[in-house]
Amino acid sequence: MQVIRITPRGYCYGVVDAMTMVRRAAQDPAMARPIHVLGLIVHNRHAVAELDKWGVIHLDGQDRLSLLDQVTSGTVIFTAHGVSPAVKERARKRGLNVVDATCPDVTRTHDLIGQLVEDGFAIIYIGKKGHPEPEGAMGEAPPGRVQLVETEDDLADLVIPAQSPVAIVTQTTLSRWDTAALIDRLQQKFPQAQVHNEICMATQLRQEAAVTQAEQCDLVIVVGDERSNNSNRLVQVVQEVAHRPAYLVGTAADIDPGWLIGQKTVGVTAGSSTPSQLTRQVIEFLEAYQPDPVPVA
Numbered sequence: 479m480q481v482i483r484i485t486p487r488g489y490c491y492g493v494v495d496a497m498t499m500v501r502r503a504a505q506d507p508a509m510a511r512p513i514h515v516l517g518l519i520v521h522n523r524h525a526v527a528e529l530d531k532w533g534v535i536h537l538d539g540q541d542r543l544s545l546l547d548q549v550t551s552g553t554v555i556f557t558a559h560g561v562s563p564a565v566k567e568r569a570r571k572r573g574l575n576v577v578d579a580t581c582p583d584v585t586r587t588h589d590l591i592g593q594l595v596e597d598g599f600a601i602i603y604i605g606k607k608g609h610p611e612p613e614g615a616m617g618e619a620p621p622g623r624v625q626l627v628e629t630e631d632d633l634a635d636l637v638i639p640a641q642s643p644v645a646i647v648t649q650t651t652l653s654r655w656d657t658a659a660l661i662d663r664l665q666q667k668f669p670q671a672q673v674h675n676e677i678c679m680a681t682q683l684r685q686e687a688a689v690t691q692a693e694q695c696d697l698v699i700v701v702g703d704e705r706s707n708n709s710n711r712l713v714q715v716v717q718e719v720a721h722r723p724a725y726l727v728g729t730a731a732d733i734d735p736g737w738l739i740g741q742k743t744v745g746v747t748a749g750s751s752t753p754s755q756l757t758r759q760v761i762e763f764l765e766a767y768q769p770d771p772v773p774v775a
């Protein structure tokens with residue numbers, strides 16, 4: 479079948495840098511052992527498994543502070559999603575060797591939140607509950623100073639002190655279409671609120687490409703891990719903005735032949751944490767795929 483390779487797709491610079499830092503640490507004989515990664519370096523189990531072969535230990539689950547309790551010596555690597563100052567402080571107190579792979583775009587959001595706190599703002603952070611990026615970013619402020627909003631249902635729970643200036647900040651891997659409605663609602667509630675769109679350029683370019691190029695496709699396959707927020711957002715924008723069917727697959731083996739029946743052109747894109755060989759395999763599979771001819775009645 480005809481395959482449109484949606485471009486840009488796949489690894490962003492933040493992920494490439496983080497993975498390079500882990501590989502370099504693992505190959506450096508002078509690096510203090512054991513080497514732990516606090517969380518998954520990227521949200522892709524294949525990429526993580528590749529790095530584990532180098533002898534690094536990925537700690538998964540819970541929040542970063544609790545995970546850090548499992549690290550008593552050696553090196554700890556902070557992931558591209560960033561960590562709170564409390565995590566950095568505890569690692570320092572423990573005497574751990576630290577490799578910080580936080581993406582510069584995430585660091586910029588941390589700095590922004592720090593500045594907004596200093597300037598006296600109540601901060602509303604639009605992000606995904608349970609994701610490590612909001613955990614790190616919100617940790618830049620005293621407890622209660624940043625309130626997390628994921629859906630419109632959360633708006634009713636907001637408590638903003640009277641007279642307090644309000645700032646709205648977004649997570650880097652959301653979609654601008656998704657956040658637009660929430661920001662709109664928030665601006666109705668807080669007309670003077672400052673809005674800081676922190677969706678990173680890599681995320682934005684991949685989403686815009688997926689929406690534009692999906693117009694030439696009957697359906698779109700997104701290669702990415704189910705835990706990858708930016709991969710899930712790619713599926714969402716193709717479905718909701720480009721109005722095309724879209725499916726998330728981890729590998730070519732996840733493609734359901736039923737999706738391809740009667741389709742001529744399929745677009746392929748990938749989340750910014752997806753190894754390119756997985757995307758290549760999906761493209762090769764689809765290019766070689768010959769759907770069964772539809773029987774003539």
Ligand code: SF4
Pocket residue numbers: 490491492493558581582583584650651678679680681708750
């Ligand atoms: S998706 Fe954006 S914020 Fe996340 S690592 Fe990549 S460039 Fe950085």
